[in-house]
Amino acid sequence: MPRSNRPRRPASGKPGQAGGKHSAGPVPELDLERARSGIVRRESAPDGEWMVRTMTAKRAEKSYICPGCSTAVPPGVAHLVVWAEDHLFGAAVALAERRHWHSNCWTSRSYRYR
Numbered sequence: 001m002p003r004s005n006r007p008r009r010p011a012s013g014k015p016g017q018a019g020g021k022h023s024a025g026p027v028p029e030l031d032l033e034r035a036r037s038g039i040v041r042r043e044s045a046p047d048g049e050w051m052v053r054t055m056t057a058k059r060a061e062k063s064y065i066c067p068g069c070s071t072a073v074p075p076g077v078a079h080l081v082v083w084a085e086d087h088l089f090g091a092a093v094a095l096a097e098r099r100h101w102h103s104n105c106w107t108s109r110s111y112r113y114r
Contacts, residue, residue, distance in 0.1 A: 039053070039054070040052065040053045041053075042085060048084055048085070048086055049084070049085040049086045050082055050083070050084060050085060051082070051083050051084075051085045051094075052080055052081070052082050052106070053080065053081045053082075054078070054080060054081075055078060055079050055080065055081050055100070056078055057076050057077060057078040060073070060075055060076055060077055060078065060079060061075055062075060063075055064079075064099075064100035065100075066079075066099075066100065066101050066102045066105050067099050067101065067105075068101055068102060068105025068106065068108075068109050069102065069105050073100050073101075073102060077102075078103065079100055079101060079102055079103060080100070080101045080102075080103055080106050081098055081099075081100055081101075082098060082099055082100075082101055082106060083095055083097060083098035083099070084097070
């Protein structure tokens with residue numbers, strides 16, 4: 001006998017009533033800005049392994065100095081937060097020494113031993 005693709009009825013017998021299998025509470029709204037900025041990715045480069053997090057313009061609240069161009073990353077400008085994954089003194093020290101880079105400065109940086 002072929003299998004039906006129609007969903008089953010809730011336990012109460014009527015669709016949409018409370019107490020049925022398909023009734024759920026309110027679904028929270030997804031905050032896309034927060035979801036996009038919280039993802040950390042690993043990048044491999046000749047100068048080591050790096051952890052890179054994207055900081056959206058909405059979440060950038062402070063001013064930082066970009067180590068690539070030595071100019072300010074003002075509040076409200078999207079940028080990257082970067083720290084070494086393979087730090088000599090461990091992950092806690094690496095996270096404490098993280099730096100805020102302009103996206104273009106990070107992608108066009110020169111490596112030390114080129």
